Amino acid sequence: MPAMVGLRGYVPGMAGDQELHGPGPERERLPCPDTLETCDQCGVLITDGTERHGSVPDSSAIHPTQPAWDGRRMVVACSLDHLRRLHAQARPFIDAELWAGKLLRALKEARRADQIEVSVAELLDAAGLTPQQMLTAVRWLERYDHDGS
Numbered sequence: 149m150p151a152m153v154g155l156r157g158y159v160p161g162m163a164g165d166q167e168l169h170g171p172g173p174e175r176e177r178l179p180c181p182d183t184l185e186t187c188d189q190c191g192v193l194i195t196d197g198t199e200r201h202g203s204v205p206d207s208s209a210i211h212p213t214q215p216a217w218d219g220r221r222m223v224v225a226c227s228l229d230h231l232r233r234l235h236a237q238a239r240p241f242i243d244a245e246l247w248a249g250k251l252l253r254a255l256k257e258a259r260r261a262d263q264i265e266v267s268v269a270e271l272l273d274a275a276g277l278t279p280q281q282m283l284t285a286v287r288w289l290e291r292y293d294h295d296g297s
């Protein structure tokens with residue numbers, strides 16, 4: 149990579165024994181911070197762009213702004229095998245937990261918008277829940293005493 153030639157010998161932490169042996173293969177392919185990924189299964193650092201991206205079901209995963217992405221957790225794996233393992237090890241999906249997360253996000257949004265009062269109808273609309281789902285979510289929150297702080 150010609151763009152990196154000028155950096156040789158000036159990268160902090162890279163000087164040392166390698167300096168004596170000349171630039172090795174690692175020196176030629178210095179990882180770019182933007183492409184560094186860690187396998188969620190084995191923790192290996194992936195620096196060559198061969199990582200596999202996927203998502204696993206996760207009822208605790210609530211996207212800050214995109215309800216369509218709720219219930220899915222993005223994962224990175226070093227191989228297809230580790231991506232499959234992450235799928236196989238996914239925690240049990242609990243609908244009530246997902247609905248509780250949607251409800252808490254809607255309440256947080258109302259607070260951020262300085263709304264002093266929120267009607268149940270507004271909350272249902274903002275959370276995208278049915279009345280039964282909201283009731284189940286509230287019961288789940290009460291049972292597990294999540295204070296959100």
Ligand SMILES: [Zn+2]
Pocket residue numbers: 187188189190191192225226227230
């Ligand atoms: Zn891995």
